[in-house]
Amino acid sequence: xxxxxxxxxxxxxxxVEGIRSRDRxxxxxxxxxxxxxxxxxxxxxxxxxxKRKAEQMRYRSPxxxxxxxxxxxxxxxxxIDNQARQxxxxxxxxxxxxxxxxxxxxxxxxxxxxxxxxxxxVKTLYTWQDAExxxxxxxxxxxxxVMGSGLIGLKAAEALCQRGMKVTVVEKQSQILPxxxxxxxxDLVSNHLQDRGMEIITGQEVTRINEYHQVELDNDRRIEAQxxxxxxxxxxxxxxxxxxxxxxxxGILVDSYLRTSxxxxxxxxxxxxxxxxxTGFPSVMALLPLAHQEGLIAGQNMAxxxxxxxxxxxINSVNLLGMNIIAAGSPQIPGQTWLWQQxxxxxxxxxxxxxxxxxxxxxxxxxxxxxxxxxxxxLKFPESFWQEFAxxxxxxxLPKLYWEALKEVQENDGCRCGAI
Amino acid sequence: MKVVSSAEYCLGCxxxxxxxxxxxxxxxxSILKAYKRGxxxxxxxxxxxxxQSWLNTCQHCPDAPCVNGCITGALQRxxxxxxxxxxxxxxxxxxxxxxxxYGHILxxxxxxxKCDLCRDRSGQPACVAACPNGALRLVNEGxxx
Numbered sequence: 001x002x003x004x005x006x007x008x009x010x011x012x013x014x015x016v017e018g019i020r021s022r023d024r025x026x027x028x029x030x031x032x033x034x035x036x037x038x039x040x041x042x043x044x045x046x047x048x049x050x051k052r053k054a055e056q057m058r059y060r061s062p063x064x065x066x067x068x069x070x071x072x073x074x075x076x077x078x079x080i081d082n083q084a085r086q087x088x089x090x091x092x093x094x095x096x097x098x099x100x101x102x103x104x105x106x107x108x109x110x111x112x113x114x115x116x117x118x119x120x121x122v123k124t125l126y127t128w129q130d131a132e133x134x135x136x137x138x139x140x141x142x143x144x145x146v147m148g149s150g151l152i153g154l155k156a157a158e159a160l161c162q163r164g165m166k167v168t169v170v171e172k173q174s175q176i177l178p179x180x181x182x183x184x185x186x187d188l189v190s191n192h193l194q195d196r197g198m199e200i201i202t203g204q205e206v207t208r209i210n211e212y213h214q215v216e217l218d219n220d221r222r223i224e225a226q227x228x229x230x231x232x233x234x235x236x237x238x239x240x241x242x243x244x245x246x247x248x249x250x251g252i253l254v255d256s257y258l259r260t261s262x263x264x265x266x267x268x269x270x271x272x273x274x275x276x277x278x279t280g281f282p283s284v285m286a287l288l289p290l291a292h293q294e295g296l297i298a299g300q301n302m303a304x305x306x307x308x309x310x311x312x313x314x315i316n317s318v319n320l321l322g323m324n325i326i327a328a329g330s331p332q333i334p335g336q337t338w339l340w341q342q343x344x345x346x347x348x349x350x351x352x353x354x355x356x357x358x359x360x361x362x363x364x365x366x367x368x369x370x371x372x373x374x375x376x377x378x379l380k381f382p383e384s385f386w387q388e389f390a391x392x393x394x395x396x397x398l399p400k401l402y403w404e405a406l407k408e409v410q411e412n413d414g415c416r417c418g419a420i
Numbered sequence: 421m422k423v424v425s426s427a428e429y430c431l432g433c434x435x436x437x438x439x440x441x442x443x444x445x446x447x448x449x450s451i452l453k454a455y456k457r458g459x460x461x462x463x464x465x466x467x468x469x470x471x472q473s474w475l476n477t478c479q480h481c482p483d484a485p486c487v488n489g490c491i492t493g494a495l496q497r498x499x500x501x502x503x504x505x506x507x508x509x510x511x512x513x514x515x516x517x518x519x520x521x522y523g524h525i526l527x528x529x530x531x532x533x534k535c536d537l538c539r540d541r542s543g544q545p546a547c548v549a550a551c552p553n554g555a556l557r558l559v560n561e562g563x564x565x
Contacts, residue, residue, distance in 0.1 A: 042491045289489030317518040365517040373521035395523045396467050
């Protein structure tokens with residue numbers, strides 16, 4: 001069996017592990033379009049901040065690929081010929097496959113704004129190479145504007161702040177981290193960041209970037225900037241899949257076995273559209289733990305297993321200038337809200353019919369894992385329980401029922417995909 | 421392999437955590453060094469309920485969400501199945517803390533803190549050896565916990 005994986009990110013590493021758990025002998029080729037080896041994308045902001053050196057960027061070492069008998073091809077895939085079952089590379093080389101995995105990720109969205117031409121001082125931060133280029137442009141005391149206050153935008157802003165730049169974040173929505181946080185929690189995070197020197201402007205759109213190194217806003221304000229980072233979001237890289245006729249929507253469409261509309265081609269990671277298990281709606285989630293899990297499951301299925309993937313939960317953990325933010329579920333999900341706050345800590349729980357459906361936790365990471373498990377298990381508790389829990393949240397407040405249910409999961413089935 | 425904690429026998433004394441801290445960070449088991457000169461950092465929390473207590477130990481899950489979710493590859497599994505952290509690689513993003521259903525992993529300054537079953541020490545893990553009432557046991561895969 002010949003396996004080919006397009007992309008060398010997190011899902012690709014998961015897929016190698018998945019394939020090898022089932023098939024020790026098949027040939028595996030990884031097409032590494034970025035030609036940087038396996039590295040951890042979230043670390044690029046740590047690299048920019050000067051907290052990671054080049055040799056600390058590895059997600060899986062070259063030894064990992066060697067041990068698993070993987071050939072890494074540093075080249076870009078330009079076409080999939082699914083009749084001949086070949087991937088055509090930029091160099092002209094054709095790589096044959098029996099099973100193909102599309103794990104070719106996403107790219108930053110560039111908005112159509114006058115003057116936004118990416119160039120010497122208007123940049124995105126998505127690849128390690130981007131971080132290297134930005135690293136050379138950072139000058140302490142100079143001004144930078146970050147467009148967008150999602151995870152990449154705020155981590156980029158944090159890195160520039162830590163390098164001594166004067167940073168302004170511009171968010172067009174009325175709050176920062178709109179996909180993660182409620183208004184109340186966003187205000188707390190925003191205050192924390194502004195207290196540490198970051199300027200944050202919400203509810204304003206960038207209308208133009210002019211040749212005088214200025215960013216112009218809706219309200220006619222002009223912000224001086226020696227550097228602009230565009231971080232308004234990402235979109236799956238769909239052109240390879242679409243050109244060979246695979247079904248795509250906002251991401252590549254896959255069935256519950258992570259197979260595309262072509263039975264020999266699977267897809268995993270930031271490039272796919274999957275199901276948000278809380279809402280049941282299709283969603284492009286682009287989260288690292290999901291990318292690894294999807295790769296692992298797709299890899300096993302490519303090697304003949306039938307593991308199903310239920311979809312993912314929208315979860316994130318991020319640290320910004322000393323504050324830890326963990327959120328699960330989307331702020332759009334309605335329900336009954338329970339709040340708890342003490343000094344630097346904040347917890348917002350939302351329940352529906354006695355079941356936890358989402359939460360936001362600031363500076364209280366330890367409780368967040370069990371809370372995700374409560375969401376996944378959909379355990380139902382009376383209102384009085386949530387009231388008491390929210391009055392003094394802690395692991396010791398979790399009911400015995402919770403620990404017993406966990407023990408049962410542990411004893412019955414070690415695999416979270418539920419199929420092996 | 422994992423340490424199981426029995427709430428039935430746990431006295432809540434916390435000696436397990438003291439010996440855990442002394443057994444890590446190069447204190448070589450010396451409680452004096454850990455608590456007088458250093459910063460003691462136990463790798464597990466004691467959970468004290470209204471009517472019982474137990475040590476919230478790592479299960480070293482066969483398909484561990486923390487290992488799968490780790491953004492840097494710092495969380496790894498050794499050949500005996502022990503899930504441990506390479507502290508120099510960790511960036512303390514807390515993704516592992518977020519995905520651990522037991523709430524076992526603890527925030528730390530440079531790296532998160534978790535049980536490594538005292539893999540650098542010979543014999544029983546420090547907590548098991550120190551428990552005065554036999555509430556902690558090291559069990560192998562397949563044994564009844």
